[in-house]
Amino acid sequence: MAGERDHMVCTACGAVTPIESVPSTCPQCDGILDLVLGEARNAAPEGPESAGIWRFAEHLPFCRPEHRITLGEGHSPLLAAPRLGAALGVEDLWIKNDSLQPSGSFKDRAVAIATSLAREYGREAMVLSSSGNAGASSAAYAARAGLPLFVLVPKTAPPAKLRQIVVAGARLVTVDGQTHDCCRLAKEAAETMGWVNLTTTYHNPYGVDGYATIAYELADLAPDVLLLPISSGPLLGGMMKGFERLKALGRIDKIPRPVAVQTAACAPIVKAYEEGGAVEPWTHRPTIASALNDTLAGYERDGDYTLSFIRKHDGAAVAVDDEAIVEAVRLTASTEGVVLEPSAAVPIAALKHARDALRLSPGDRVVAVTTGHGLKDLSTVGDAALPDAISPSFVNLRPLLNGST
Template identity: 40%
Template sequence: MDHRDRPEGLAHCVLCDRPQRTEFPDYCAGCGGPVVLPPAPVALPATTESTGAWRYAGRLPISQETAWLSMGEGQTPLVSATSTRAWCATERLRYKLDHLNPSGSFKDRATAVGIAQAITQGAPAVVCASSGNAAGSTAAYAARAGLPSVVLVPEAVPPGKAAVAQAHGATVLRVRGDYSNSFQVARELAARLGWLNLTTTFVNPVAVSGLRSAGYELAEQLSEVPDWIVVPIGSGPLVHGIVTAYQELRAAGMHTELPRILGVQAHGCAPIVDAFDRDVERVTPWPTVSTRISAISDPLRGYPSDGTYTLRLVRETRGAMVAVRDAEAEEAAEALARDEGLLIESGAAANLAAVRTARDRGWIHQDELVVCMLTGHGIKTLAAAGRQEAPLVANTDDVIGQLPAHTTKAPEDLNDRVKR
C-alpha cells in the first residue's frame, strides 16, 4: 500500500511499514521502529493566512480550531553569513535563525503541533524528556494551552534550560544518568498515566510532522534548492522534517531535487556518525556520553532505530555525517557571536565547525549553497559557559581604563561635537 493511500489518521513504521494509529504515540508495536505520518497529498495544499505552524494547516495534522495556540513559531529569518564565510572557506553560506522561535529553539515547530494534538484528544497532561530545548518549548506551549506539563531532564542538564521550563510552570525533574534514561521514564509515564508524550525523538509522529515547516520555509525563502543543509542531530527528527518537506515539494513538481544533508553530532556522543563512518546500515547505542554539547548528546539507548532511520535519510540525499569536538563547537559559537552577532548554543554552532570539516574533506565545494540550521539560542547556556563577571566601574576614567586600546581614540570631529 502506498503511504498516500492509507486511511486518514494512520501513520506507518519506517522499518516494517506496518500501519499505526497515533492517538497514543509510541514506537511500532510490531518491530519497535520509528513511526511517521504519511506525506502530504501530491497536490500540496496552499499556505493559509494564519501564522506559525497553522500557515501550513492542510499539510500538517492541525486545523484552524487550534490556531489560537500559535505563538508565531517558525517563519524565522534566513540570513547570509558575513565574516564566518572565510572561517570555513565557503562563499555562499546562509543561516536559518531557528533560535528565534518563541522559546528559543526549533523545537517549537514540533511542540505547537503536539500541544494541538493534546488539546484535540483531551489529554490530561503532557510529558517530555529533554536535554534542554524541548523542555522549555513543551512547558511554554503547555502553559499557553492550560495543560499540566512534566519535564524530565538528564542530571547534567544546563541549569538555564531547566530554569526556562520551571518559569513556565512545568514540573521539572532531573533523572539520574544521560538523556536515554530520561526518555525511558517519560515513555513509561505516558503509558501508565495516559499522558501525551511530546519527547522529540520519533516517539510522537504527529508532533514530529511539525518539523516539516522548516523545509517548507527554506523552499519559500530560496530561489534554488540548497546544495547542503547542515543539521545538528540527537536522534534526527529535524532531518526527517526537512527531507520529507522537500520530497513533497518534488512530488508536487515544485522542485526537481533534494538538498544534501550534512548531519552533525558531538564527538563524545556520535552513534549515527559511527555507523556512517563504518558504512553499516544499523546504528548501535553509544556506550558512554562524554561531551559538554548537551543539545545533541543522545546515546539512543533503547531506541537505536531512530538513528538507523536518520542515517538512511542522510544517505538517500547523498549526504554525510560529521562529529565535532567540544572545543570546535565552542570556537564556532564564539565566532558566530563576535563576528555575526548571533548568540547560538554550542549544539547548533557545531554546524559551522562541521562545514569547515566537510570543506577540508572535499565534500562541500567553495561555491555551493550551504544552509546551517541554527537551532538553539545561546542565552540559555551562558551561565554554564563560565563567563567572567563584568568589571565594576565608578566613573568615566574607570571605563576608559577598561577599554581595548583601539577603542579609546575618538575621531577629532566627534570630540568637537562632545565639547559643543
C-alpha cells in the first residue's frame, strides 16, 4: 500500500506514484508532485550518519545510510544583524546565511536529497537545467556519489559558476537559449534516458523537502516574517512545508509569513500576486540577479504552486530593480560582513525599496534567507572600485591613514 511507504502525490490530479521510480513530474498529467512520508522512517542518525541535512532524517525520504550523500550541507549561520537592521529601520533583523554551504549556495540541500535517492534506487546518471548555482552544486554531489551528470546552462550563466561545474567533472552543455529552454531539455533527457532530474524547480520534488530543513533550523528563533529570493519558488514552498509539519507536530505555535522577492526584470509571481490571477510567462530581460532570471515559460504552474503557499499564509510578493540590488550587496557587506551574490541580496533590497508592500509590524522578527555567496558573482564590485598601487613607503601610506577613524 502506498500509505505504508514514501510516495509521491500529484497536486493537480491526485495520482499516486511510487518513489522508487524517482519521478520528476506526475506520469499521468505532468503535474507537480508532493512527497508524502510513509510509515517506514529513517532511524535517528548517530555519528557520521548525522552529517549534513541527514540529521533531520526522520523528516526526509527513506534512504539507507550507505546511500546518503552529504558534503556537510545545512547548519548555516543564523546571524543577528543589528547594524544592517538599524540602517534599514528594522528592529529585529536576522540573516540565515545559506550561502555558506559546501558549493556556495542553498541548492546543496535539495541536491543532497535527490542525489541520495538516485543512489538508493539505482539510477545510472543525472541531468539538470541550471542558471549556475544548481549546476555547481549538482556537480559536486555527483562527484561525491560517483554518478555521471549532465548540466544544461543558458549562455548567459556567470563564468565563475561554470568553472565550478567543470572542475567537478560534470558534463557542461551550454544552450543558446534561456533558462526555460534548458529546463525543457533536461526534462526530456531525464524521461528519455531514465535519469534523475535534479533541476531545482518543482521538477525536483525531493528538493522541496530538502529546503524544509531550513525551517527546522529556524524553529527555535520563532520568526514572524521570512524574506526569500525566488524564481519558481521551491525554496518558499519547501520552507512553508517544513513549518507546516512542525506546527502539526506541536513543535511550534505559529507559522511565519513568507515574502517572495523577485528581480523587477523577471517577476511573474509578483505580477500574479498583485493582480490576483494566475502566473503567466515573463518576457526575458537581462538582470544582474541572474540566478532569479527564470521566465517560467512552459511551467507557469510552478509559480502558481508557490503563490498558493504565499496566499495560504498571508504572505506577499515584491520586486526590486538592479540598482537596489547592487546597493543591498554593498550595504550587507559593509554593515555585517556578509558578502552575497546579487540574487541573494534581493531580500535586503526589499526591506528598503519595497517596505510598504512587506506589511511589517513594529517588533516583527524578520529573517532574510540569503542563498548564494558573493564570490560566485562579484560583478557589483568591478575593477573601478579597486585602488591604484602606492610605492612601498610610509610617506605615501600616511596620507591614506588620516581620517580613517
